[in-house]
Amino acid sequence: MRQSLSELYSTVRKAAVGRGVPHGIAEDLADAVCWLNSLSFDGVTCAVDCLAHWPSDTSAVRLLRDENGLILETENADTAASALFAGPALGDLLQTGAVPNCGFSVSVDVPLLALAAVAQTCARLKRRAWLMIHLQGQAVIADCNEETCQLITVTPQLTITAPPATEVTLWPSHPDQSSGDIGALINQEEFSRRRNRALTKGLEVCDGSLEQLEAWAALTLVPESDRSRETGAGAGLLDND
Amino acid sequence: MVQNETQSLVNVTVPLRPPATVASLARMGSSFPSCLSFMRSLVRRLHSEAWSVGPSCIELDDQGYGYMVYTARGPERNYSLVGFSNVLDDDQRTDRVIATAWDASFVLFDGEPGCKDIDRLRNSVPKQEAGRFEATELVLARANRSMRLFEHVCESLAHGRQPDTKLISEIGYLMRTTAVYGNGKFGVADRSRIETRAELAGPFQAEMLTLYMIRMFTTDLVEHIARRRSPERYVPLDRSLKRHLGIGNATGLGMAPFLVTHPRLLNNWLMAKETALARVRSVADATPNKLARLHGLLGRARQHVGEWSVDDKRQSDRIDQLVCDLEKVATWLGEEEFQVGTDKPWNCVYEKSVQSLSLEGQELLVSLLIETYPEFCQDLVHKMAADETYKLDASNTMEQMIKRLENQYDWALNIDFGSKSQTHHFWYVSENKLEPRFGLRYEETGAGHEMPLAVARDINLLYQDLQSCPPNQQLAEFLLTRPQHRQIVRRVQALDDYPYGEIRANLIGAECLPLDILRFKLAFFGAAKFDPKSDLWTRITLYQGAPLYDELSKDDSDDWWLPVSPGLAGCVSH
DSSP, X not given: OEEOHHHHHHHHHHHHHHTTOOHHHXXXXXXXXXXXXXXXXXXXXXXXXXXXXXXXXXXXXXXXXXXXXXXXXXXXXXXXXXXXXXXXXXXXXXXXXXXXXXXXXXXXXXXXXXXXXXXXXXXHHTOOEXXXXXXXXXXXXXXXOSSOEEEXXXXXXXXXXXXXXXXXXXXXXXXXXXXXXXXXXXXHHHHHHHHHHHHHHOEEOOHHHHHHHHHHHGGGXXXXXXXXXXXXTTTTOSOOO | OEEOTTOOEEOOOXXXXXXXXXXXXXXXXXXXXXXXXXXHHHHHHHHHTTOEEEEEEEEEOTTSOEEEEEEEEOSSOEEEEEEEEOOOOGGGOOOSTTOOOOSEEEEEEESOOOHHHHHHHHHHGGGGGGSOOOTTEEEEEEEEEOTTTHHHHHHHHHTTSOOOHHHHHHHOXXXXXXXXXXXXXXXXXXXXXXXXXXXXXXXXXXXXXXXXHHHHHHHHHHHHHHHHHOTTTOOOOOHHHHHHOEEEEEEOGGGHHHHHHOHHHHHHHHHHHHHHHHHHHTOSSOOHHHHHHHHHHHHHXXXXXXXXXXXXXXXXXXXXXXXXXXXXXXHHHHSTTSSTTOSSHHHHHHHHHHHHSOHHXXXXXXHHHHHHOGGGGTTGGGGOOOOOOOOOOTTOBHHHHHHHHHHHOHHHHTSOTTSGGGXXXXXXXXXXXXXXXEEETTTSSOGGGOOSOOHHHHHHHHHHHHHTSOTTOXXXXXXXXXXXXXXXXXXHHHTTTOTTOSOSSOTTSTTOOHHHHHHHHHHHHTOEEEXXXXXXXXXXXXXXXXXXXXXTTSTTTTOOSSOOOTTTOOOOOO
């Protein structure tokens, strides 16, 4: 189904609030989903996955300061953090300027949402950062800056370890991947083309996932009271002018 | 220094009124339109860029059912209103947003629609919220006939006579819109698609263009039906009467949250108005031309207010007071001390108004002063849109945030939210029609699903929590453990350089009147003759007195501030 950006933003934000997510985090999620869908990723399904898992199947996250700077880690080492909170936290950390140059890794339940958060932070702050995630078994480094987010595939053997699919790694400076077999997944031109198409045509979204979001969004609604019905615009009137 | 088009300079020596004064709910609820209003700026553009606006297709049957297309052709792009006139039983004609059928339904199309577009729109537009739209559609709207006036005008014209001027003046419109949707609603184009176009960059310009053409639709429709009803006896509607017909609107709470959720836009509107006022108040002396213009406008304002009649007791009392206020202003202007040569004469008048006029009187005087110097507004109308992309600076410390709140939000921190009267209301979205509503927290259910519009309360909660943390802790850490504050923190930071961004009131307090918010916004649209039907909704008239589409090229096409009944109105020379 085609959705305008503002429709999608509104539905995602309300769905998150309907699930009990704080308003500010819900806004960040909506921004992230619109960003992903405008690049032809299925952000809507990412949102459904994320909201469905939260809070019971996810770990809380906390900030730790070591000798190199600030890092984010899950409170439960065996459980991924919810992207609802880890995504904005990654962006916030970048802003503090305290992320160590060697980077850090954290497990996030829906890594694409973390990517969207970091990419949007870079765009807003006009700065550059790199985030490694795993898409369909393939390690991908997102090179995010003010204008674009280029996705570059990296051969698995060149990654530092064999990480779980949920692991994301954030670097505030260029990571050392120079010897790898690197190919562009989304280059600058493709990034711009997808974004412009979304702005002019709207977004195609997965019907099933959208229905789920709409069902959660409906949880924010309140039945009108009799008083409201009696005093709202046009109340009590057929045409009388 | 402000340089106007005649190259004279105004040294702005009078400060802008402070936010605490101008953003109070009571003063906002006393607003009047001015040349900064969005309808006015649209019509000025249509005039200055020589737009051609008129019907491009009329497909109506003898009863007036079918569709009409109006096209506005500008220097770079065209826009078309596609309007459908539908059969509607009288018992279905309601102002409520929960209605599902209307006398007419409209869409503003980006360009000129082809036959396939018309076929598609014929299916979807009359359904309104139940339809789906494409990015080629920019605005969606619907309207109902005024049963008192529409049939009266139709019958009069069909019988070869003009309708009753008094009735036209009293009602003011043939049709009344009940909703105007833009910015992505139901699939129409996002604002981001059109915001870079000069003609639609200003606030609500697509909506204002839609309403301007809907007004044309209504008068053409009534004339069409009258002509078909009695071709031999039919006479067209007198031009002055036609010009005095605007388009009605019933506005409820759906509009209220917008100003809270778009604080930078609110700031920019107020900043433009206050800057214009400061410029006028700084004028060193009043030239005879300007004095004559102000006298002319004041006379028109007095007549307009005299013709403003409402059933609502509170507003009716305010109008009575306003009549007295305008008489005082007229007296001041006639006093000996107020002569050409008086230093900052407009500032003197304004200062007097603060001492002795009602808020409505003060704000009408503000509009009058601004209207007298439209040249001071030319640059300001281009500054009323806003970038609403907010950044959160997570590197701020607790200490910095506390200082920021104490400086920017002292008005909110002074409210005692321990008192039930300060949390008397809550805003929610109704299940019935997905529209905002204003509930009673301690009497009705649903406060758990409150909309985040209680800015003052949320500021207080943030302030308390900030104080419980180490002063040098950064927001990144604070927000990780207290994510409930993320939204209000982002808002506070976004308004650093926007002093007029907040309505200085507790929007959930027992004293809060949502009607004040509605009136402020509607005045910026250009609406007049507010006709409150409760504390929660009002009827208004838009485009009354505006030039007809074949009058857009006339020199006086911008001279329709506070319209008065035909036959008595006169143009005011600049």
